[in-house]
Amino acid sequence: xSALVLKSVHKAYGKIQALNGLDLEIPKGVVCGLxxxxxxxxxxxxxxxxxxxxxxxxxxxxxGQGPFDPAIHRGRVALLPQDCExxxxxxVRESLEFLARLQGMDRKSAVADTDRVLELVDLRDRAxxxxxxxxxxxxxxxxxxxxxLGSPELVxxxxxxxxxxxxQVMRLRTLFLSQKGKCTLVISSHVxxxxxxxxxxxxxxxxxxxxxAGDMDQVTQRRSMVRVQVQGDVQxxxxxxxxxxxxxxxxxxxLRCPVGVAPETLNAQVLPILLxxxxxxxxxxxxxxxxxxxxx
Amino acid sequence: xxxxxxxxxxxxxAAFDLRSSLRSWKALGLLALxxxxxxxxxxxxxxxxxxxxxxxxDTLGVAQTSTPGAMTTQLMQSPEVTEMLGGLxxxxxxxxxxxxxxxxxxxxxxxxxxxxxxxxxxxxxxAISFERGTGAARFVLSRTNLGSYVWGKALGQLAxxxxxxxxxxxxxxxVGYFSLASFDGPATAAWMFRLGLRTLPWGAAxxxxxxxVSQVTxxxxxxxxxxxxxxxxxGIGGQVLLHLDWLTDNAPLVQELxxxxxxxxxxTDLFRPELSxxxxxxxxxxxLGASWFSLGTxxxxxxxx
Numbered sequence: 079x080s081a082l083v084l085k086s087v088h089k090a091y092g093k094i095q096a097l098n099g100l101d102l103e104i105p106k107g108v109v110c111g112l113x114x115x116x117x118x119x120x121x122x123x124x125x126x127x128x129x130x131x132x133x134x135x136x137x138x139x140x141x142g143q144g145p146f147d148p149a150i151h152r153g154r155v156a157l158l159p160q161d162c163e164x165x166x167x168x169x170v171r172e173s174l175e176f177l178a179r180l181q182g183m184d185r186k187s188a189v190a191d192t193d194r195v196l197e198l199v200d201l202r203d204r205a206x207x208x209x210x211x212x213x214x215x216x217x218x219x220x221x222x223x224x225x226x227l228g229s230p231e232l233v234x235x236x237x238x239x240x241x242x243x244x245x246q247v248m249r250l251r252t253l254f255l256s257q258k259g260k261c262t263l264v265i266s267s268h269v270x271x272x273x274x275x276x277x278x279x280x281x282x283x284x285x286x287x288x289x290x291a292g293d294m295d296q297v298t299q300r301r302s303m304v305r306v307q308v309q310g311d312v313q314x315x316x317x318x319x320x321x322x323x324x325x326x327x328x329x330x331x332x333l334r335c336p337v338g339v340a341p342e343t344l345n346a347q348v349l350p351i352l353l354x355x356x357x358x359x360x361x362x363x364x365x366x367x368x369x370x371x372x373x374x
Numbered sequence: 375x376x377x378x379x380x381x382x383x384x385x386x387x388a389a390f391d392l393r394s395s396l397r398s399w400k401a402l403g404l405l406a407l408x409x410x411x412x413x414x415x416x417x418x419x420x421x422x423x424x425x426x427x428x429x430x431x432d433t434l435g436v437a438q439t440s441t442p443g444a445m446t447t448q449l450m451q452s453p454e455v456t457e458m459l460g461g462l463x464x465x466x467x468x469x470x471x472x473x474x475x476x477x478x479x480x481x482x483x484x485x486x487x488x489x490x491x492x493x494x495x496x497x498x499x500x501a502i503s504f505e506r507g508t509g510a511a512r513f514v515l516s517r518t519n520l521g522s523y524v525w526g527k528a529l530g531q532l533a534x535x536x537x538x539x540x541x542x543x544x545x546x547x548x549v550g551y552f553s554l555a556s557f558d559g560p561a562t563a564a565w566m567f568r569l570g571l572r573t574l575p576w577g578a579a580x581x582x583x584x585x586x587v588s589q590v591t592x593x594x595x596x597x598x599x600x601x602x603x604x605x606x607x608x609g610i611g612g613q614v615l616l617h618l619d620w621l622t623d624n625a626p627l628v629q630e631l632x633x634x635x636x637x638x639x640x641x642t643d644l645f646r647p648e649l650s651x652x653x654x655x656x657x658x659x660x661x662l663g664a665s666w667f668s669l670g671t672x673x674x675x676x677x678x679x
Contacts, residue, residue: 130512130679152517162509167397168390176390180383180517208397224513 079142081106081232081262082127087136089122089286096122098286100136104279106231109258111273111294112266113372114283120266121160123283124236128157141231153181156230158221160237160266166210170201170220173209178227195223198253215242222250226257233257234264239272251276274298274368282372290372297372300365304341306331306348309358318355319348329360383518387526391501392533401497405538408493412485412542416549419481423554463642471647476558478550479565485546486539486573487641491580491605493538498531498584499601500594502670506679507592515679524671528585535577539570572644572652575659579637582663583608586670612638634658 082104089097097119104110112120125131126138129146138145140155164173171192178188196202199219209217222238239247247269254276257263267273273280280297282290295301307330308315316324316331322344325332335344341364352359365371395401456473460466472480502524505511514523543566550557587601615621615633622629633639643655 125678128512128516130515132678146516148515148517148519155516157512157516159509159512162512164513165390165394165505165510166508167394172390172393176386177513177517179386180514182379221513 079106080104080139081108081141082264083137083139084123084127085137087123087126087138088134089119089126089131090134096286097126097133097136100283100287102281102288102291104262104264104281106262107259108279109254109263109277110265110279110281111270111277111368112264112281112283113268113270113273113368117285118283119286120283121236122286124157124159124234124264124266127234128155128159130159153228154230155232156225156227156234158225158233158235158238160240162221163217164209164220164224167208169206169208170196170212171205174220174224174227177224181228183228191227195226198226199223200249215246218242219246219250222253226253230261232262232264236266237268238265239267239269247272270368270372280368294368295365298365298368299371301341302335303365304333304335304344304348305361305363305366306333306352306359307361308352309360315352315355315357318351318357322348380519380522383522384526384529387514387518387523388529388533391527391530392537395497395501395530395534396537401534404493404497405541408489408538409541409545411489412482413545413549415485416478416481416546417553419478420549420553423477463645465642468642468645472645475569476562476565478546478554478557479562479569482543482546482566483569483572483645486542486570487576487644489542490535490539490573490577491609491637494531494535494577494580495584495601495605496598497534497538498581499588499598501527501531501585502588502674503591503597504594507594511679520671520675520679524585524589524667524674528581528667531581531585532574532578535581536570536574539573539577543567543570575656575663576637576641576644579640579659579663580605582665582667586666586668589667589670589674608636609638612636615639635662637662 080103082102084100084102087097087100087102088095100119100123102123112123114120122131126133127140127146129148140146140151143150146155168176174192174195175185175188178191179185183191192205193202196205199222201216201219201223204212204216209220212220218238218241222235225233225235239250242250251272254263254265258278265273265276274294278294280290280292280294281288290297306315306319312326312329312331316326319331319333322333333344333348335341345362349362456469457466459472460469463469463472502511505514511523547559547563547566550562551559583604584601587604588597591597591600612633615629615636616638618629637659640655640658643652646652
């Protein structure tokens with residue numbers, strides 16, 4: 079079953095067509111990266127999925143139960159809209175407890191769950207501070223924390239790491255990875271390297287449409303390609319691997335995995351040949367970067 | 375799946391809204407201003423009493439009292455004052471009933487009716503627009519429906535208004551306690567509380583107007599400006615409809631039909647001692663507030679949150 083299905087969704091802001099017949103299907107249980115240039119319609123997609131932006135036409139189904147409806151989806155679908163902040167006058171703890179209680183939790187469960195999500199984003203020591211007293215990064219992390227209150231089945235995070243420092247980005251990446259298998263996570267971001275590490279499914283949008291969707295392995299060819307970077311004569315090194323039908327691209331030798339052969343098996347065959355011929359290896363990796371895959 | 379619990383959600387949103395308002399400098403500043411204004415106005419009231427008593431003492435050829443208020447009760451119940459009040463209210467019977475109320479409590483009630491619309495407009499006009507602007511509303515709307523959210527905000531703001539009314543009452547009472555001779559503290563406090571409750575429907579009407587406007591835009595400055603314009607328009611409109619002689623003479627039906635649609639038409643009835651005679655005014659004021667508020671909600675339900 080799919081966690082999220084959008085069919086022929088249109089949304090216009092005046093003359094600007096933000097979503098132009100968007101068809102999208104995200105399988106259940108994946109960590110999905112939603113990518114695309116500015117104006118591709120990612121944020122609008124989050125809006126129509128979250129119910130706070132009204133689609134002009136088309137159909138939306140979350141967890142197989144129609145468009146977002148708090149009566150059906152509260153506590154099951156969680157959102158982090160872009161550029162949204164919690165009430166600045168309230169302390170972190172009170173804000174999260176309030177949202178947890180609105181999800182249907184009793185006071186005791188709300189307190190316990192608030193502690194849990196604050197731990198997830200490493201902010202327990204700031205629980206008593208007012209939102210306005212936190213730095214931008216901390217406020218963003220509190221907003222991320224609210225999305226993990228309870229046990230949501232579908233979590234949509236729009237630019238969760240925008241404006242965060244590398245350390246905080248790493249912490250959130252760890253959090254997203256820890257959610258694998260627990261829920262369906264949809265993350266929108268411009269930082270493709272970050273999505274490449276966190277996601278196992280990717281959707282690319284352009285001009286309000288989905289132009290590419292698939293497993294991360296498939297898109298980046300992680301399971302079907304090995305790239306070998308050497309120092310010195312690349313052509314000579316490639317000739318040593320002639321049996322594997324290599325292709326030279328810049329300083330890299332690209333090898334396709336034959337059907338049924340895993341990249342690690344191919345590596346085990348290639349590596350002894352290169353070492354025996356004293357080729358200076360700089361790097362061996364599988365597939366290509368998400369950025370390269372999407373820019374092709 | 376957790377079922378939607380609208381009544382519980384309204385209470386949760388209201389409680390959170392009240393706590394949040396009481397932590398914002400704007401609301402606290404306004405409450406403090408309202409308290410200070412009430413106390414200052416009461417101080418003026420006491421000074422006027424002192425003047426009147428002084429003039430009365432000179433006329434009667436007796437010594438002036440050092441603290442005012444010694445003659446107030448007798449003064450209030452004198453036929454001249456009753457007649458004057460009857461003329462002002464246009465209702466001699468009501469005047470006869472009002473002079474039985476401690477003068478300071480009556481003054482407090484009148485003052486609250488005058489100040490509440492402004493207080494309510496300034497504190498509430500951005501209650502929803504601000505949260506739409508910052509996106510905070512979206513966190514709530516992903517957990518409950520629009521109705522529970524906006525009615526919760528309305529209840530929270532109503533509670534904030536009542537906090538203001540009580541705070542103002544305490545200030546006025548303290549001025550009376552320290553400045554008036556023969557001040558009946560318990561009786562005045564009891565009357566002030568009863569009259570304070572009567573300000574709620576009046577405030578609710580203006581709150582409905584203010585929160586209705588707050589739902590129309592996501593820019594808090596725009597909503598505050600628009601609410602102030604509406605406050606002035608509805609305030610002046612109500613007075614014009616009630617007191618314009620030209621209308622009374624030339625279009626009495628228009629006056630009769632339109633004036634109930636403005637809060638001003640129901641203000642005097644809130645002074646009436648009998649609940650049965652106050653109820654129509656209370657019902658109309660609440661209905662007016664609910665209508666303006668619901669118009670805003672209807673508009674909000676048609677646009678992106």
